[in-house]
Amino acid sequence: MTSTPVTTTSIAVLGLGPMGAALTRALASGGHRLTAWNRTARTLTEHGLDGGGDVALVGNPEAAVAGAEVVVVCVRDHTASRELVAAVAPLLGDAVLVNVSTGSPEEAAESARQAAALGVRYVTGAVMVPTPMVGTDECLVLYAGAPNDVATATAALAPLGGVADDVGTDHAVPPVLDLAMLDIYFAGMYAFLHATALAGRYGVDPARFLPYAEGVTDTLRGSLPGLSASMTDRTYRTGEARLDMCLAFLEHIVTASAESGVPSALPALIRDASARALRQHPADTDWDVVAEELLSS
Numbered sequence: 001m002t003s004t005p006v007t008t009t010s011i012a013v014l015g016l017g018p019m020g021a022a023l024t025r026a027l028a029s030g031g032h033r034l035t036a037w038n039r040t041a042r043t044l045t046e047h048g049l050d051g052g053g054d055v056a057l058v059g060n061p062e063a064a065v066a067g068a069e070v071v072v073v074c075v076r077d078h079t080a081s082r083e084l085v086a087a088v089a090p091l092l093g094d095a096v097l098v099n100v101s102t103g104s105p106e107e108a109a110e111s112a113r114q115a116a117a118l119g120v121r122y123v124t125g126a127v128m129v130p131t132p133m134v135g136t137d138e139c140l141v142l143y144a145g146a147p148n149d150v151a152t153a154t155a156a157l158a159p160l161g162g163v164a165d166d167v168g169t170d171h172a173v174p175p176v177l178d179l180a181m182l183d184i185y186f187a188g189m190y191a192f193l194h195a196t197a198l199a200g201r202y203g204v205d206p207a208r209f210l211p212y213a214e215g216v217t218d219t220l221r222g223s224l225p226g227l228s229a230s231m232t233d234r235t236y237r238t239g240e241a242r243l244d245m246c247l248a249f250l251e252h253i254v255t256a257s258a259e260s261g262v263p264s265a266l267p268a269l270i271r272d273a274s275a276r277a278l279r280q281h282p283a284d285t286d287w288d289v290v291a292e293e294l295l296s297s
């Protein structure tokens with residue numbers, strides 16, 4: 001579901017890959033006027049942008065930003081986005097440029113410094129959802145930059161839907177939150193695949209295992225507030241999950257993996273971290289104490 005903006009804004013989008021096209025579709029169906037450019041020239045139909053709305057394709061980035069109030073840059077990486085920002089900077093005037101290209105926190109901070117040196121009103125964005133969720137209530141986009149610039153960006157980009165979070169002035173924060181969430185997502189997906197393969201070695205097919213996996217995922221979700229509190233107070237004395245007991249579980253997972261020929265690198269990594277913690281802390285310390293080496297390294 002998209003929300004109609006109070007006023008129509010001229011928005012330029014540079015980069016019409018899957019994400020740039022999704023942003024353009026949502027912004028156009030929200031009532032904005034879009035001028036879009038892609039390095040490789042394609043038609044509106046080829047970009048999936050023929051579904052209505054006011055979208056004009058142009059042949060170069062300079063033509064796209066002419067007259068735009070907000071410019072969205074959505075390309076593969078920061079090497080590509082910096083080149084574009086440098087090219088269009090002299091034409092931007094008072095426009096706010098929102099760079100949603102993914103990069104590391106350091107890359108995002110460096111791109112913001114370069115944009116500031118060019119006199120650009122610059123916002124770092126991070127789209128935290130896949131393309132089908134753009135323009136729906138499930139969308140989540142993070143923004144960092146000067147408060148006025150973020151306010152201009154979030155007002156214009158309201159048709160992206162869902163939640164627009166202003167995370168402050170530090171341009172490294174949107175990408176670090178993006179990557180931190182992906183850290184959980186990929187580790188979780190790999191753990192699920194590993195567990196499904198392990199169960200499969202004993203004739204449990206993936207569909208039969210799935211409800212159990214979903215159940216333990218709910219348990220994991222319930223554990224996060226406690227883990228979060230542990231990383232804040234760093235006392236590890238609730239007595240809920242002892243280090244020695246958890247290490248025994250992890251040894252069993254590694255052994256079962258080895259017995260059944262499923263690669264054991266992931267559980268072994270957690271087992272080894274737990275064993276290191278047990279060499280340094282009493283056995284009845286909460287297992288959460290494995291966080292200490294992550295916090296101090």
Ligand SMILES: NC(=O)c1ccc[n+]([C@@H]2O[C@H](COP(=O)([O-])OP(=O)(O)OC[C@H]3O[C@@H](n4cnc5c(N)ncnc54)[C@H](OP(=O)(O)O)[C@@H]3O)[C@@H](O)[C@H]2O)c1
Pocket residue numbers: 015016017018019020021038039040074075076077079080100101102103127128129130131
């Ligand atoms: N897809 C997602 O679900 C998703 C979710 C969150 C964030 N993102 C981020 O959004 C950004 C765009 O992603 P995407 O899904 O659209 O696909 P992508 O494959 O990451 O990027 C493709 C776009 O980047 C352009 N591009 C690549 N190198 C370029 C260069 N040197 N100069 C100018 N343009 C260049 C491509 O142009 P050509 O067509 O000419 O190759 C195309 O428009 C990425 O940073 C991605 O990490 C994507």
